[in-house]
Amino acid sequence: MKKHYHLKVLFYLSIFIFSTSNIFCSVSLKELEQTFITDKEYIIWLKNGDMFSGTILGFVELTDPELSSINFETLFGTFRIYEDEIKKIILAEKRISGNHRTFIMPTANPIENNHFIGSYELLSFYGGFGISNWLSVTAGHTLLPSFPSNSNTLTNTSVEGNSQIALVNCKFSLPKVKFSDSTSVNFALGANLSWLNAQNKMLHIFALSTYNTQDASNVSLCLFYKAGFSEYPMLVNLLNTSFTVNHSDGTFAIGASADIKFSSRKDLSFIGEIWNGNIMHPTHSAILLGLRLSGRNFSSDFGLVFATQKFFLPVVNFVLSF
Structure with missing residues (x-):
């Protein structure tokens, strides 16, 4: 109930911010x-x-x-x-939808007035808004058919709670460093809280820097610190099995991303991300390569994720800005 109360407060706060933007x-x-x-x-x-x-x-x-x-x-x-x-x-x-994010990784660029809603893989929905050029807030929730919406994480016993995945992310942008009218470096600090299910919470604290080029391309670096528990038990009803997600507490991790515009088409860009979940274990890494088609209000991403565990996953993302 407490979690639902907090979500209601966030919902009404969002309405207030939109109405007074x-x-x-x-x-x-x-x-x-x-x-x-x-x-x-x-x-x-x-x-x-x-x-x-x-x-x-x-x-x-x-x-x-x-x-x-x-x-x-x-x-x-x-x-x-x-x-x-x-x-x-x-x-x-310069109106390229999504310069405040690459695919999963945020950039240091603020959302500002480019409020948006979107969907990852058509199985999760999220949205975000900005306050001026200093605060950016995003939140999302999955609709995964293999994860029960009201069940215990390790048994089929019905309990109060939600076994879907949810995320709230807050980012504070610092004053930018301008090299010219068209190139700059942005910096940001932030944190995100995610629920892998009702019992499992994961907290990250992060720092970002983003270099923005003249043609609206950008390159970002991220350093984040993991706080919380080290193991997360999960139940997948579709497979009738359970598994454990390991993500050590107190570890530092790094990431990098790029959104590079094609010179011949400003609405088409290459996007790439590389993630490492623990700098002490370089093999705990994955890379994403894809393309982004951007309009004035709509963007769509298509790509592949390659992991060091020798598997790959196709990914899609759709975002509407307003």
């Missing part, structure tokens, strides 16, 4: 004018929820806060959009 958003057209690129496509999010893509034809009355605006050309015509109506505006080539 405009408080944390502001755009300065004066600053935009300094970095504005002629004939480039931009995307504008308005505070009323509308979104437009097009080119900026010019800036109007920037010295008057009430009249400060831009002339914006879209496929449907040219509009005058006032500064106090704008929630966010960026170059379209």
